[in-house]
Amino acid sequence: MIRLIQAELLKIRSTRMWLGMLGLSVGFALMGLVFYIALAGVEMDGREALPPVTDPDTVRAFYANASGGVLFMMILGIVGITGEYRHGTITQAFLVTPRRGRVLAAKLVSYFLFGLAFGLVTVLATVAVALPALAIRGGSTSLLDNDVPMILGGTVLAMGLYALVGLGLGALIRNQIAAILVAIGWVQLVEAIVTVALPQVGQWLPAGAVRAITRTTGGFGGMGELDTLPPWGGTLVLVGYGLVFAVIAMVTAVRRDIG
Amino acid sequence: MLGDCRDWHDVSVIEVQELTKTFGTVRAVDGVSFTARPGEVTGFLGPNGAGKTTTLRMMLGLVAPTSGRALINGRRYVDLERPVVEVGAALEATGFNPGRSARDHLRVACTAAGLPTRRADEALETTGLKEAADRRVLGFSLGMRQRLALAEAILGEPRVLILDEPANGLDPAGIRWLRDFLRHLADIGCTVLVSSHVLAEVEQVADHVVIVARGRVLRDAPLAELVRGGELKVGTRQPEQLRRALEEAGATVRFEDDRLWVSGVDAEQVGRAALDAGAVLTELVEERSGLEHVFLELTRAEMGEAG
Ligand SMILES: Nc1ncnc2c1ncn2[C@@H]1O[C@H](COP(=O)(O)OP(=O)(O)O)[C@@H](O)[C@H]1O
Numbered sequence: 001m002i003r004l005i006q007a008e009l010l011k012i013r014s015t016r017m018w019l020g021m022l023g024l025s026v027g028f029a030l031m032g033l034v035f036y037i038a039l040a041g042v043e044m045d046g047r048e049a050l051p052p053v054t055d056p057d058t059v060r061a062f063y064a065n066a067s068g069g070v071l072f073m074m075i076l077g078i079v080g081i082t083g084e085y086r087h088g089t090i091t092q093a094f095l096v097t098p099r100r101g102r103v104l105a106a107k108l109v110s111y112f113l114f115g116l117a118f119g120l121v122t123v124l125a126t127v128a129v130a131l132p133a134l135a136i137r138g139g140s141t142s143l144l145d146n147d148v149p150m151i152l153g154g155t156v157l158a159m160g161l162y163a164l165v166g167l168g169l170g171a172l173i174r175n176q177i178a179a180i181l182v183a184i185g186w187v188q189l190v191e192a193i194v195t196v197a198l199p200q201v202g203q204w205l206p207a208g209a210v211r212a213i214t215r216t217t218g219g220f221g222g223m224g225e226l227d228t229l230p231p232w233g234g235t236l237v238l239v240g241y242g243l244v245f246a247v248i249a250m251v252t253a254v255r256r257d258i259g
Numbered sequence: 260m261l262g263d264c265r266d267w268h269d270v271s272v273i274e275v276q277e278l279t280k281t282f283g284t285v286r287a288v289d290g291v292s293f294t295a296r297p298g299e300v301t302g303f304l305g306p307n308g309a310g311k312t313t314t315l316r317m318m319l320g321l322v323a324p325t326s327g328r329a330l331i332n333g334r335r336y337v338d339l340e341r342p343v344v345e346v347g348a349a350l351e352a353t354g355f356n357p358g359r360s361a362r363d364h365l366r367v368a369c370t371a372a373g374l375p376t377r378r379a380d381e382a383l384e385t386t387g388l389k390e391a392a393d394r395r396v397l398g399f400s401l402g403m404r405q406r407l408a409l410a411e412a413i414l415g416e417p418r419v420l421i422l423d424e425p426a427n428g429l430d431p432a433g434i435r436w437l438r439d440f441l442r443h444l445a446d447i448g449c450t451v452l453v454s455s456h457v458l459a460e461v462e463q464v465a466d467h468v469v470i471v472a473r474g475r476v477l478r479d480a481p482l483a484e485l486v487r488g489g490e491l492k493v494g495t496r497q498p499e500q501l502r503r504a505l506e507e508a509g510a511t512v513r514f515e516d517d518r519l520w521v522s523g524v525d526a527e528q529v530g531r532a533a534l535d536a537g538a539v540l541t542e543l544v545e546e547r548s549g550l551e552h553v554f555l556e557l558t559r560a561e562m563g564e565a566g
């Protein structure tokens with residue numbers, strides 16, 4: 001099993017795809033963060049666009065930007081499995097290890113670990129920008145208050161779990177482009193709409209779970225106006241999604257003909 | 260350097276037993292049985308769409324048979340303890356991530372199989388890809404991809420090799436090299452099964468030939484036996500008389516392109532028949548080998564069906 005995980009990690013490392021996904025993940029997080037930094041406490045049309053940095057909600061919102069990259073972890077997972085079908089390397093994998101369940105298990109473990117690592121890098125980058133910004137603007141620079149450990153730790157976990165969701169989705173759809181489009185459409189469209197229109201449903205979706213974990217209970221600005229699960233509830237929901245899609249990945253890939 | 264086949268007296272055979280695969284309503288493979296033995300190159304020959312690739316994929320546990328089974332060294336592929344060490348397989352030349360280097364591609368397999376990664380470099384050397392080892396597969400020609408697939412097949416120094424159309428995309432020098440390589444492996448006791456839709460590739464290297472068309476085995480015989488039944492192309496001014504005389508002599512005769520195509524007798528017997536019949540010969544050529552004849556007939560029948 002260790003050998004198979006090493007092989008998966010070598011597969012990820014030996015092409016440049018992961019670099020692109022890491023860049024997008026970090027870039028997305030920092031882009032959102034810069035936006036928040038720019039608008040926090042700024043007067044627009046006579047009222048504040050966002051509460052000032054002295055408001056704990058704003059501090060939370062700063063760090064919550066780190067979770068903006070979860071979509072790219074999902075895509076990383078999707079590419080991780082659909083790429084094998086697309087290029088036919090799945091043949092190599094199953095020839096070397098005909099017990100397909102082991103290959104899939106190794107893939108799930110590897111992508112979870114990779115997701116965690118990416119999450120860590122994204123979180124560190126976010127902190128590296130958020131902390132000085134908060135210091136300059138007079139906000140809290142404590143990494144222990146305002147649920148910051150929860151937000152950052154939860155983001156790292158969410159990144160790992162989203163990679164699993166991506167693997168399951170990719171194994172199910174198998175066509176790389178289609179799977180990526182479904183993922184983007186889901187995150188940018190379906191979840192975005194449901195979150196606002198039907199928050200009582202939205203809280204049970206992966207995005208709702210991420211909101212619960214990152215303590216961003218509102219849409220924009222972090223006001224508590226949306227139904228949101230408690231952090232532990234969000235964690236459980238997200239772990240549930242990760243496991244369900246892991247099982248989907250297992251079941252679909254193990255049975256199918258490779259031809 | 261090459262596949263380690265020193266223990267070739269061990270059982271290293273491929274037994275295919277009544278393999279069948281249906282895709283929807285298409286019976287791609289229909290009760291295929293044959294055996295490939297150590298020390299021999301077995302050619303698995305058939306026109307495109309004959310079911311060769313599907314058969315090989317079933318043998319390797321990639322495609323689930325509708326019925327039947329294939330045993331390698333007495334066991335199903337999925338039950339082999341260390342498959343890469345027992346069986347080397349090269350399927351289509353498409354199984355590479357274009358963004359990965361040749362060496363990394365092989366190292367992935369080595370890592371997963373628990374082989375030392377130096378085997379990757381050795382296999383690249385053997386297949387003549389040493390210079391290209393660190394280049395991404397993206398820029399590889401079809402021939403280079405075939406070599407890389409072959410390198411992958413020999414990573415574990417297996418005694419059984421299963422190769423699907425390995426000569427596709429190789430230049431003449433590459434085909435020559437491949438032929439020598441397969442010959443060498445068989446000579447040191449490996450079991451080599453190689454599929455092809457091109458007769459010439461198989462004819463020059465195979466010891467044994469299994470011919471398939473439309474999912475069924477049509478011939479399964481030593482190459483020598485198939486080649487022996489060759490056809491003679493006979494031109495004559497008196498085709499009817501000669502035909503009768505030849506048939507009396509036990510030959511099988513058909514008429515095509517203004518010639519008689521004669522099998523079952525040799526050139527001397529044709530000469531005698533012509534003398535007896537008083538027929539003037541204008542041409543007497545051993546035009547096609549028996550294998551080519553059999554194969555062309557099958558291929559033609561196949562194309563007739565399709566069109
Ligand atoms: N996955 C598949 N689904 C449906 N039909 C298939 C599939 N794979 C192969 N076939 C069909 O099975 C037949 C045999 O194909 P194949 O084994 O690739 O032949 P060959 O390798 O001899 O050219 C063909 O008619 C092909 O179209």
Ligand SMILES: [Mg+2]
Pocket residue numbers: 311312313423424
């Ligand atoms: Mg084929």
